[in-house]
Amino acid sequence: MTRLAIDFGSSETKIYMSGCGVVLKEATCMAVEEWLEGEVTHLKVKAYGDKARALSGRAAVNTHIINPVFEGDIVHENLAACLLENFLEKVEVTRRKAKHTEVIFILPCGCEPELKKKYVKIAEECGIGSVYFTITPFAAVLGHNVTxxxxxxxxxxxxxxxxxxxxxxxxxxxxxxxxxxxGGGNIDVHIIDDLAVHRNMKIGALTAERLKNTVGSLLPDDNKMTVADGREVSGGTPASLSVNSSQLYDIxxxxxxxxxxxxxxxxxxxxxxxxxxxxxxxxxxxxxxxxxxxxxxxxxxxxxxxxxxxEEPQLAAVIGAGVMLSSDKLFEKLATD
Ligand SMILES: Nc1ncnc2c1ncn2[C@@H]1O[C@H](COP(=O)(O)OP(=O)(O)OP(=O)(O)O)[C@@H](O)[C@H]1O
Ligand SMILES: [Mg+2]
The missing domain is CATH 3.30.420.40 (ATPase, nucleotide binding domain)
Known part of the structure; x- marks a missing residue:
């Protein structure tokens, strides 16, 4: 019997496998090509996970970069099922194996009951045998390695x-x-707007995220610096500018x-x-x-x-749900079906 904990985050999917630890961390993202044949729209997935996110801002016109999870909610059920199935394959949980697999999904605290139904449905589509749920706060605390x-x-x-x-x-x-x-996404959007308004520079979402993650800091007097590529808002000429920690502090x-x-x-x-x-x-x-x-x-x-x-705050929830997987007592108490 395989047991998995899955944190299907708005930005990153994290999977913990009982006995192995964290086996996957990839962007919750797909690159989907769309075209019309007569009246019928056709869709084809061109890339999954990190490869799909890397296409952001440089994909062909008829290719959309889609996050099937938005603000903790599943907003594209079919695509979410398709992405999850791809991730399961990556961790070698084939369709045949999925039948004998127990999964705990980590949901946001206070989510609507509808969300559980969506998860049950996508788990069914992936052929997962048994589905359980926990919420982020329980999983995250256990991820601190405390009881x-x-x-x-x-x-x-x-x-x-x-x-x-x-x-x-x-x-x-x-x-x-x-x-x-x-969350972090709001900060990225604000960085994009701020550079456009105050420094006449248009940057992409991935660049904004990189700026936040590499030079963003709340340490007083931190002065890390990096260079961002983009183009001028007026004129559109490609340009680069330097950004440092203090410039991001207020945002x-x-x-x-x-x-x-x-x-x-x-x-x-x-x-x-x-x-x-x-x-x-x-x-x-x-x-x-x-x-x-x-x-x-x-x-x-x-x-x-x-x-x-x-030590690894981004993985705390999935590691904590992994702790539940290996303790029958916790599994019974905290993971409910
Ligand atoms: N070094 C860093 N500094 C600041 N933010 C970071 C850093 N590394 C990652 N992040 C941000 O953390 C966020 C992703 O965190 P996490 O994986 O916990 O979210 P998620 O579970 O996918 O989303 P959600 O819980 O909102 O559904 C992103 O906004 C990312 O840019
Ligand atoms: Mg999360």
Whole structure:
């Protein structure tokens, strides 16, 4: 019997295989060619995952780069099933093997029941034998290599690409939690707009993401620098410019502060005993954006609550769901069908 944990993120799909660890991390992305024959539209997938994302901004006119998961929701069911099937093949879970495979999907906290139905449907299309679910906060805490305490509640903040999960949990279940449609993607879009307006430079989405991930920093006085290629807004001439950490600081802080306002709202509504437990244990951080230099320290000083940052925040949720796979007790308690 194969057991998998799958985090079908808005930006990256992560797969953990029981006994092996993380076996896949690829863009949740497809390059789809579309053409008309008479009245009928035909679609053909040209590339999956990282190869599809690399075509972003340079694909042929009739090729669309599609993310079937948007802000945590599955927005193209058929394409999502097709992409998942490709990823399963990549980790050598063939259709025949899929029948004998148990999968835990990690869903955003507080998602609509409709989302579970979509996952069940795409799992069926991929021939997966049994489907279970958990939510990001439980998975992310376990990804910190800690046990969910029987007595002390825990607080989780996961910032991904399109969605942020904020929750207080205990061994008994979710105490309070929300998801908000904010994440690294918003920062990328703002970087694109800012460079166009203030520096007359048009850059693509992949370049904006690279700028954020390489020079973006909330460390005071950080001064990393890189060069971005694009073209001038006026005139369209190809051009390059240098971008440094301080030029991105205000943009990044705008979104992080918005997210921290939601964190404060969730915290303010918790019962006093829960809050004091959280003050002692600290906030458990996860999600790809937590890789940014200085972000954990910024959150700690802004909220005046200690924080816990795992070694690989982007993989914390899938690793944590992987921990559930190998413990029958946790599997029974936290993964529900
Ligand atoms: N070093 C870095 N600094 C800042 N952001 C980063 C860094 N590395 C990755 N990211 C960002 O993390 C985000 C992806 O994180 P993650 O994989 O947790 O999201 P996801 O699970 O795909 O999305 P979601 O949870 O919103 O559905 C992207 O916006 C990416 O640019
Ligand atoms: Mg995620």
């Amino acid at each position: 969910i305490s029987e007595s002390t509640p825990m607080f989780v903040l996961d910032i991904g690409y399109g969605i942020t999960n904020i929750a207080a949990i205990s061994q008994d279940g979710l105490i309070s939690g929300i998801n908000v449609n904010l 990044i802080v705008t979104y992080i502060d918005k997210i921290l306002e939601y964190v404060s709202l969730v915290m303010a509504k918790l019962p006093a005993e829960v809050s004091s437990g959280i003050m002692r244990g600290g906030i458990y951080l996860s999600g790809g954006v937590m890789k940014m230099d200085g972000l954990a320290e910024y959150i700690e000083s802004k909220l005046k609550v200690p924080v816990n940052l795992p």
